[in-house]
Amino acid sequence: MTISSRFSVAIHVLSLLELNKEGVNTSEYIAESVNTNPVVIRRILGMLNKAGLVKVRSGIAGSKLQRPVSEITLLEIYRAVHVVEEDALFSIHDKPNPKCPVGRNIQASIEPVFSSAQAALELTLERVTLEEIVGSIQSTDSEGSCG
Template structure:
């Protein structure tokens, strides 16, 4: 089963750490907290920067948030780091048998249900700000 990649939870971890840390949040410092390779952190930080969520100071090191904690939702983070083909969270298998009553109808029958599920997930993520999340572990 294919899962949503760990980029999402790592990105939330990065933003939360920047928000609560009194230290300069360098790539190495963040990598130590996430317990992963600094290369992965730099890649995700680049995605967050491109989305306008963080500013990264090269050389000197350190990152800062570009928005207030209550202005950043989990949906913002999800959209910044998840690459979903054509906006579809769920994929369908290729070329089911058109001569089979299930094969020729499964995608049309299932598509609206999966679109609704994706919409529900995105609505839930949009309701949770980074400040609300951080309040749970402070």
């Protein structure tokens, strides 16, 4: 199992909006960069819009960022696209056998470890801004724009 690709696609979309902020960012244009269907992009843009990260304008006007990339953290993006339910990165099977000593105690034994791991992930994501991702893209690419 992996974290939904919506997270990386959302980062891709937001990075593209920043790097093409003077251009027109239709779902078709964005989908071409992501190499996916425009319907997928519209769904993700809807989530990002609801979270206040983008402004979606119908038609050829396209989408724009609502805030500077320096103010958008990866944690906000992660939460915006509902990668996992709140506090549920790791799921624990809910019906272990209560007659077995392992079954009786497994949930209480691993839940603190899972909670700690999720907190560490979220702390890392909170420390990284979209500005850092965009800067990394710019520093590693020498070919210019997508179009």
